[in-house]
Amino acid sequence: MNPIKKILIANRGEIAVRVIRTAKKMGIRTVAVFSDPDRESLFVKMADESFALGGTDARSSYLNYEKVIQACLETGADAVHPGYGFLSENTEFASQLESKGIRFIGPKPESIKQMGDKIGSRLLVAKFGVPVVPGYEGASQAMETFRTEAQKIGYPIMAKASAGGGGKGMRRINSMEELESNILSAKREALSAFGDDRILLEKYIINPRHVEFQVFGDKHGNIIHIHERDCSMQRRHQKVVEESPAPRFSKDLKDKMAEAAILAAKAVAYEGAGTVEFILGEDGQFFFLEMNTRLQVEHPVTEKTTGLDLVEWQIRVCQGETLPDLPEQKGHAIEVRIYAEDPKKNFLPSIGKIHYLYFPERDYLRVDSGVVSGSEISVYYDPMIAKLIVWGETRDVAIERMKEVLSKTIVFGPKTNLTFLQRLISNESFEQGKVSTHLIADNESTLFTESVPEAYRMALASRFFSEKNPTDPWNVEEV
Numbered sequence: 182m183n184p185i186k187k188i189l190i191a192n193r194g195e196i197a198v199r200v201i202r203t204a205k206k207m208g209i210r211t212v213a214v215f216s217d218p219d220r221e222s223l224f225v226k227m228a229d230e231s232f233a234l235g236g237t238d239a240r241s242s243y244l245n246y247e248k249v250i251q252a253c254l255e256t257g258a259d260a261v262h263p264g265y266g267f268l269s270e271n272t273e274f275a276s277q278l279e280s281k282g283i284r285f286i287g288p289k290p291e292s293i294k295q296m297g298d299k300i301g302s303r304l305l306v307a308k309f310g311v312p313v314v315p316g317y318e319g320a321s322q323a324m325e326t327f328r329t330e331a332q333k334i335g336y337p338i339m340a341k342a343s344a345g346g347g348g349k350g351m352r353r354i355n356s357m358e359e360l361e362s363n364i365l366s367a368k369r370e371a372l373s374a375f376g377d378d379r380i381l382l383e384k385y386i387i388n389p390r391h392v393e394f395q396v397f398g399d400k401h402g403n404i405i406h407i408h409e410r411d412c413s414m415q416r417r418h419q420k421v422v423e424e425s426p427a428p429r430f431s432k433d434l435k436d437k438m439a440e441a442a443i444l445a446a447k448a449v450a451y452e453g454a455g456t457v458e459f460i461l462g463e464d465g466q467f468f469f470l471e472m473n474t475r476l477q478v479e480h481p482v483t484e485k486t487t488g489l490d491l492v493e494w495q496i497r498v499c500q501g502e503t504l505p506d507l508p509e510q511k512g513h514a515i516e517v518r519i520y521a522e523d524p525k526k527n528f529l530p531s532i533g534k535i536h537y538l539y540f541p542e543r544d545y546l547r548v549d550s551g552v553v554s555g556s557e558i559s560v561y562y563d564p565m566i567a568k569l570i571v572w573g574e575t576r577d578v579a580i581e582r583m584k585e586v587l588s589k590t591i592v593f594g595p596k597t598n599l600t601f602l603q604r605l606i607s608n609e610s611f612e613q614g615k616v617s618t619h620l621i622a623d624n625e626s627t628l629f630t631e632s633v634p635e636a637y638r639m640a641l642a643s644r645f646f647s648e649k650n651p652t653d654p655w656n657v658e659e660v
Contacts, residue, residue: 399452
């Protein structure tokens with residue numbers, strides 16, 4: 182196939198910056214599309230060209246695929262990288278690009294469609310021998326059917342939106358008395374978030390871990406896995422800390438899960454980067470959760486331990502190149518997501534201007550961010566400020582390095598989850614590798630106490646604002 186010459190990034194923020202950097206390294210021109218609030222954003226300034234989508238919220242800009250396709254036609258972009266979120270798993274968008282001769286840097290539209298339906302994907306991968314959580318994914322959505330099926334599965338159970346993800350439309354149900362109200366609530370949320378109120382039921386796994394495998398397929402029928410990531414540290418069903426390799430994870434278990442991940446990818450003749458997600462019980466039993474047909478937010482921990490550039494390989498596979506051999510893993514990587522939010526108020530987003538942003542420079546630290554000092558956190562988009570990714574020869578070394586990096590990071594402006602992350606990384610269970618999706622909820626008393634006083638944060642910021650004055654007593658090298 183002909184090499185890609187110009188990529189339009191149908192996304193924003195840190196992932197747009199991430200894709201632009203790799204494209205520049207490969208000598209490929211880039212086009213940024215942007216909404217009105219993002220006009221002065223970092224990713225817009227970094228791209229070779231930019232195209233105004235107009236609008237303020239996502240629906241009128243980044244989710245409007247007709248505008249994005251028009252941007253491709255007007256700028257001459259011959260490929261689109263969707264990043265994650267927004268249009269990254271939109272079958273119609275991928276199909277429309279294909280019909281116009283514009284390459285979609287991702288899987289085939291049919292693969293997106295097959296894995297985008299949680300009910301259909303469970304039935305499909307089960308035919309290929311992939312273990313799935315006991316549950317109900319039938320056509321009937323009658324409450325009486327749910328009652329009957331829940332009784333067969335056994336409580337506790339989880340009600341999940343068939344068409345969704347990110348924790349939307351999910352409810353734990355502990356007894357028959359809780360069933361109707363929780364299912365109705367899940368349906369309302371699913372309809373609002375995804376335009377589809379279908380619900381499936383799954384057995385709730387006690388004290389579970391969330392382990393996922395990075396998979397990759399090329400156009401020649403090759404499919405490999407690129408090791409696992411543990412994403413068990415979650416709040417409101419959303420990931421906060423990710424790491425690779427997974428702690429307390431035997432080679433035998435890894436081999437079995439890797440095989441299942443590849444079988445799931447083969448079920449849809451997968452091409453490009455994808456992630457097969459599993460839930461792992463205390464007894465070592467694991468079950469297929471879903472397959473994300475895109476790059477994941479946590480992909481840097483895989484890159485840090487393998488030396489691969491996954492975005493580069495997305496582009497190479499799209500151009501028809503053959504995948505490399507499975508790379509070995511070296512050391513341990515941990516990623517945390519810094520958000521403008523208030524953990525004490527149920528992680529309520531905190532909007533406003535970032536007056537000052539500082540990250541220490543370390544050879545083992547990678548910072549993925551789409552904002553700088555002076556950037557605005559708006560009400561319209563995800564309030565992520567940055568991802569910090571550290572590498573160490575061992576997990577213990579990586580943890581200590583993350584503690585040090587977090588202690589020296591400064592965000593002056595909106596409230597953040599920095600203090601929460603410091604406490605989480607220092608949690609005894611986490612340090613021992615005894616992770617589960619319940620760890621945060623089980624440690625509320627220590628993780629959600631009073632954060633750093635505002636006066637102290639201002640003093641820290643003052644030290645760095647005064648860097649240009651060598652006689653200022655605040656002027657020191659680091660905090």
